[in-house]
Amino acid sequence: MVGLADVVVLYSGGKDSNYALYWAIKSGFNVRYLVSMVSENEESYMYHTPNIELTDLQAKSLGIPIIKGFTRGEKEEEVEDLKKVLESLKIEGIVAGALASRYQKDRIEKVARELGLRVYAPAWGRDPEEYMRDIVHLGFEVIFVGVSAYGLDETWLGRRIDEKVIEDLIELKNKFGIHVAGEGGEFETFVLDMPLFKYKIVIDKAEKIWDPYTNSGRLIIKEAHLERK
Incomplete structure (x- = not known):
């Protein structure tokens, strides 16, 4: 470097x-x-x-x-x-x-x-569970904005990643074989705040779109603003 x-x-x-x-x-x-x-x-x-x-x-x-x-x-x-x-x-x-x-x-x-x-690629090859815990411990505020895997239903959309979520993902990995960090396309995320942000992002209006036939969905953020931390 x-x-x-x-x-x-x-x-x-x-x-x-x-x-x-x-x-x-x-x-x-x-x-x-x-x-x-x-x-x-x-x-x-x-x-x-x-x-x-x-x-x-x-x-x-x-x-x-x-x-x-x-x-x-x-x-x-x-x-x-x-x-x-x-x-x-x-x-x-x-x-x-x-x-x-x-x-x-x-x-x-x-x-x-x-x-x-x-x-x-600083995260390449890292243990997924350790990586996810690192993100939480660093103070990242991350939500799910897309899911597409068995075990991930509509209730996951908008959910924040925390220790409980990581434990739930590990359980789903053991049951369905999903990648704990979503690298197999199981889920997508959006960051509302992290240590480098000068302002946090606040969601004003969002819509969940869910397709029961494909067991997949998205959280569409329609309106958001910045708020001083």
């Missing part, structure tokens, strides 16, 4: 990208930009989609400039769309929140090689 200053953080607004950002700043990197990819495809292979528009509010709370890229979400093409965003930036590295998805990590590393950048 010595000598590397200017990086971007691939930023979705969820727990993993916020943890990656936290790690980067605490490690002494100069985070020049947050980069959020907005996909037209809700089933994107690469990018988190629930409430991605609210990364603007998070960036304002952080005081870090945000750059948004847009993609149709077509497999492999969405990777090239990320490359187009990054190639115009004066940076030396990319920080990503990948934890166990080889698909995502391989493609980010491919883009980085082509652009002559380094990749940092």
Whole structure:
């Protein structure tokens, strides 16, 4: 890490990208930009989609400039769309929140090689249970905004991650084999507060959308504001 200053953080607004950002700043990197990819495809292979528009509010709370890229979400093409965003930036590295998805990590590393950048994935390979507890102990306020797995029903939408939730996820892992940190696509998250936020995000209006046939749903945050901590 010595000598590397200017990086971007691939930023979705969820727990993993916020943890990656936290790690980067605490490690002494100069985070020049947050980069959020907005996909037209809700089933994107690469990018988190629930409430991605609210990364603007998070960036304002952080005081870090945000750059948004847009993609149709077509497999492999969405990777090239990320490359187009990054190639115009004066940076030396990319920080990503990948934890166990080889698909995502391989493609980010491919883009980085082509652009002559380094990749940092601070959560990669970590024990999921330890990682989730770390997020709670660091003071992250994280809610579920998408669920898609046996054992995760409509009541999980909007639920905050705490020690009880982690224990419940471990139980579901033992019963259904889900990934405790959601890296298998079982759930998506949104961060309302964390140590680097200057303001916390308060939800004013939200709607749960639930499909009983696929046992999946989303919490759509329709209105939110920043509140001084």
